[in-house]
Amino acid sequence: MRTVTIALLAFFEIVSPASSEDWRQFRGTDRTGVSREAGLPLKWSGTENIAWKNALPGRGLSSPIVVEDRVIVTCSSGFRQDRLHVICFDAKEGSKLWERQFTATGRTMTYPTTSNAAPTPCSDGKRIFALYSSNDLVCLDLDGNLMWYRGLTFDHPNASNSLGMASSPVVVGDTLVAQVENDSESLATGVDVDSGISRWTLPRPKRVNWTSAVILPNGSGGEDLVLLQSSEGLVAIQPLSGREIWNYKDGASTIPSSVVSEGVIYVPSHGMTALRPFPEMIHPEVLWQISKLSPATPSPLVYNGRLYCTNGAGLLICSETSNGSEKWRLRLTGPFSSSPIAAGSHLYLFNEQGECHVVKPEDDNGQLVATNSLDEKIQCTPAISNGAIYVRSNGTLWKIASP
Amino acid sequence: MMKHSWNRAVTTGIVIWLVASGLLTLPAITWASSIDENLAAIRAVGAEGQGHLSAVVAVKELSKRNSESLIPILKAFDHANPLSTNWLRGAFDAIAERTRNQDQKLPVLELEEFIGESGHSPEARRLAYDWLVKVDRSSSDRLIPGMLKDSSPEFRRDAVQRLIDLAEKSHSEKPSAEAIVLYREALSGAIDDDQVKTIAKALRELGEFVDLQKHFGFLVDWQLIGPFDNSEKKGFDVAYAPELRIDLTAKYPGKLSEVAWERHTTTDEYGILNIAKQTAPHKGSVIYGFSTFELTKPQDVEIRLGTPNAWKLWINGDLLFGRDEYHRGTQLDQYRVKTTLKGGTNSILIKICQNEQTEEWAQDWKFQLRVCDSAGGAILPNPSSITAP
Numbered sequence: 001m002r003t004v005t006i007a008l009l010a011f012f013e014i015v016s017p018a019s020s021e022d023w024r025q026f027r028g029t030d031r032t033g034v035s036r037e038a039g040l041p042l043k044w045s046g047t048e049n050i051a052w053k054n055a056l057p058g059r060g061l062s063s064p065i066v067v068e069d070r071v072i073v074t075c076s077s078g079f080r081q082d083r084l085h086v087i088c089f090d091a092k093e094g095s096k097l098w099e100r101q102f103t104a105t106g107r108t109m110t111y112p113t114t115s116n117a118a119p120t121p122c123s124d125g126k127r128i129f130a131l132y133s134s135n136d137l138v139c140l141d142l143d144g145n146l147m148w149y150r151g152l153t154f155d156h157p158n159a160s161n162s163l164g165m166a167s168s169p170v171v172v173g174d175t176l177v178a179q180v181e182n183d184s185e186s187l188a189t190g191v192d193v194d195s196g197i198s199r200w201t202l203p204r205p206k207r208v209n210w211t212s213a214v215i216l217p218n219g220s221g222g223e224d225l226v227l228l229q230s231s232e233g234l235v236a237i238q239p240l241s242g243r244e245i246w247n248y249k250d251g252a253s254t255i256p257s258s259v260v261s262e263g264v265i266y267v268p269s270h271g272m273t274a275l276r277p278f279p280e281m282i283h284p285e286v287l288w289q290i291s292k293l294s295p296a297t298p299s300p301l302v303y304n305g306r307l308y309c310t311n312g313a314g315l316l317i318c319s320e321t322s323n324g325s326e327k328w329r330l331r332l333t334g335p336f337s338s339s340p341i342a343a344g345s346h347l348y349l350f351n352e353q354g355e356c357h358v359v360k361p362e363d364d365n366g367q368l369v370a371t372n373s374l375d376e377k378i379q380c381t382p383a384i385s386n387g388a389i390y391v392r393s394n395g396t397l398w399k400i401a402s403p
Numbered sequence: 404m405m406k407h408s409w410n411r412a413v414t415t416g417i418v419i420w421l422v423a424s425g426l427l428t429l430p431a432i433t434w435a436s437s438i439d440e441n442l443a444a445i446r447a448v449g450a451e452g453q454g455h456l457s458a459v460v461a462v463k464e465l466s467k468r469n470s471e472s473l474i475p476i477l478k479a480f481d482h483a484n485p486l487s488t489n490w491l492r493g494a495f496d497a498i499a500e501r502t503r504n505q506d507q508k509l510p511v512l513e514l515e516e517f518i519g520e521s522g523h524s525p526e527a528r529r530l531a532y533d534w535l536v537k538v539d540r541s542s543s544d545r546l547i548p549g550m551l552k553d554s555s556p557e558f559r560r561d562a563v564q565r566l567i568d569l570a571e572k573s574h575s576e577k578p579s580a581e582a583i584v585l586y587r588e589a590l591s592g593a594i595d596d597d598q599v600k601t602i603a604k605a606l607r608e609l610g611e612f613v614d615l616q617k618h619f620g621f622l623v624d625w626q627l628i629g630p631f632d633n634s635e636k637k638g639f640d641v642a643y644a645p646e647l648r649i650d651l652t653a654k655y656p657g658k659l660s661e662v663a664w665e666r667h668t669t670t671d672e673y674g675i676l677n678i679a680k681q682t683a684p685h686k687g688s689v690i691y692g693f694s695t696f697e698l699t700k701p702q703d704v705e706i707r708l709g710t711p712n713a714w715k716l717w718i719n720g721d722l723l724f725g726r727d728e729y730h731r732g733t734q735l736d737q738y739r740v741k742t743t744l745k746g747g748t749n750s751i752l753i754k755i756c757q758n759e760q761t762e763e764w765a766q767d768w769k770f771q772l773r774v775c776d777s778a779g780g781a782i783l784p785n786p787s788s789i790t791a792p
């Protein structure tokens with residue numbers, strides 16, 4: 001009877017509806033950096049609003065992702081950064097659920113300020129896909145069981161970058177798209193999520209590229225497209241087939257990535273260029289182009305109808321999405337590697353000193369609400385899920401949440 | 404994306420209730436394949452997804468096995484390719500973690516025995532050690548001191564660090580011959596540059612001579628010829644005369660004038676031959692370097708190269724590898740290329756290409772090259788061939 005009671009209690013606990021929002025890819029499940037959640041903490045310190053923190057076994061710039069109350073993060077360790085870690089923590093308690101390690105099969109050399117664990121992993125809700133600068137690509141289920149493993153530099157020996165690679169993979173439907181772009185053997189590949197076998201591989205411009213793909217919802221015939229950015233511009237492809245749908249060839253940045261909002265693509269090209277693609281059109285329409293609006297390392301953000309960029313001088317610039325005209329600018333303390341995120345009418349911008357500037361954007365100005373320090377170097381773009389912000393340094397993972 | 408787990412939650416809850424009440428008994432696992440078949444499928448994984456369809460099934464099944472599978476998995480690492488070893492590792496970690504989480508025992512005696520069998524894969528032996536030390540911390544004291552020359556770089560690093568720590572302690576108590584002995588012993592196994600630097604600095608402060616060129620095995624004597632044209636980076640793909648035939652007495656039309664082979668030696672501690680300084684800072688140019696390497700018998704080696712320039716490498720006339728990347732940084736062992744050198748005289752030809760970038764940080768034209776084993780320990784040529792021909 002007691003056993004039955006316990007089972008019934010467990011049953012009712014399990015069927016309680018989940019209400020958290022996953023954050024499954026770089027800059028969120030939809031790759032925009034925007035969360036619909038509200039009530040995130042605005043202030044924190046070493047003793048306030050830190051739900052938990054965990055030491056990490058290695059370095060990394062990759063963002064944490066959150067899938068079904070699991071926080072997943074990648075690291076690289078060892079003298080040669082050839083130990084690759086995928087670690088899963090319980091989002092609520094911070095306890096480690098599992099850890100897997102692998103050995104790099106590609107080149108692990110990076111610029112000193114980055115690391116092998118630079119690309120952010122992604123998830124389709126059932127699987128976790130972790131990519132490293134060494135172009136090792138791991139697929140695990142949510143319990144950490146290995147499903148498949150690829151070495152993209154093992155496959156393409158000259159696909160590497162002595163400065164390190166950082167493009168985060170994107171998963172759309174049954175295809176994982178990884179950009180492996182560099183000066184030599186440069187490519188993008190669409191991998192079947194079940195088998196790990198490439199559906200297609202496309203040659204890409206032979207030029208270093210650290211941008212990450214974004215998703216264009218309903219980009220063609222109701223189907224989501226993947227947008228691949230490079231020094232040559234932006235190309236839209238069908239993720240399942242790799243077929244090119246349209247191509248913007250006027251050049252683009254190789255560091256900050258594009259962002260999509262309400263069918264408009266904001267590309268770091270000639271400063272900033274707004275594109276609107278139309279079905280059956282070979283080239284998207286250029287809505288506007290502002291050369292002075294040039295993001296530095298952080299990718300731009302669109303939030304509540306405004307475009308936000310952080311430039312190399314640490315200025316946060318707010319512009320109209322309709323025509324790119326500047327509304328206001330706010331001087332912050334940089335430098336910034338992390339891209340801004342937004343939730344609950346606030347923007348969160350982490351600088352490399354570990355300070356988070358919390359900004360409330362208003363119509364004619366931005367209000368700096370708080371500057372909160374974690375006292376460690378932050379280069380990753382944080383994740384938001386279930387009222388919490390997850391952010392990592394080279395050695396620590398924090399959950400920032402109100403009690 | 405909002406999560407709704409109703410269907411799965413309902414199903415899971417019903418199963419738990421049925422099992423708890425004894426109305427449902429879960430069947431024992433039946434395996435579709437034997438463990439040997441699982442391991443064979445995983446070892447068959449190759450480049451570009453080759454073997455994946457079978458391996459995906461095999462690793463799923465293998466990962467569910469119990470701790471009795473751990474040693475067979477480790478043995479399967481032997482002579483497996485780097486992709487397969489990662490598949491095996493994924494299964495091993497899943498089993499080992501589950502074993503510990505269920506408060507069951509890992510096969511510690513068998514793991515330690517496996518670690519001691521040096522003929523096994525270095526990666527597998529280290530993996531075994533990583534798990535052994537989680538349950539038996541004292542194993543590091545038994546195993547690591549004897550691993551100074553181990554085939555696993557990580558074991559060597561740990562053994563070297565122990566000696567460095569002992570030497571530092573000895574040195575801090577009183578500078579003595581004992582510290583020198585300990586540092587020398589540490590150096591004999593050191594392959595990682597940070598440890599080598601630490602030891603070299605300490606030994607030099609104690610008045611000792613340290614030959615880093617010899618320690619790392621850099622080739623420091625070269626015949627160079629050039630410049631040939633590399634305008635617009637096109638020379639990378641042009642097969643100039645030295646690529647076709649090595650004749651150290653020959654002269655050829657170069658980019659600017661007739662060129663001939665000249666002998667150059669570098670005194671740089673890390674074997675860096677600075678072409679721009681030792682010849683001239685030509686832009687849009689190619690230079691070839693030639694040297695020989697004598698061995699008494701064939702040997703598998705790694706050629707390790709560091710250069711900020713584009714390059715190609717030939718061993719005994721065969722093109723081994725090339726990379727057309729310019730000025731993305733350089734470091735020791737930047738590139739590692741496996742090959743087999745023959746017994747006798749081996750010819751090494753390298754092509755180093757400089758582009759036309761004008762930025763201050765894009766002016767380096769240099770390289771360093773060494774021959775070593777898979778762990779990174781220097782392989783020295785026979786003494787008769789220590790100078791370039």
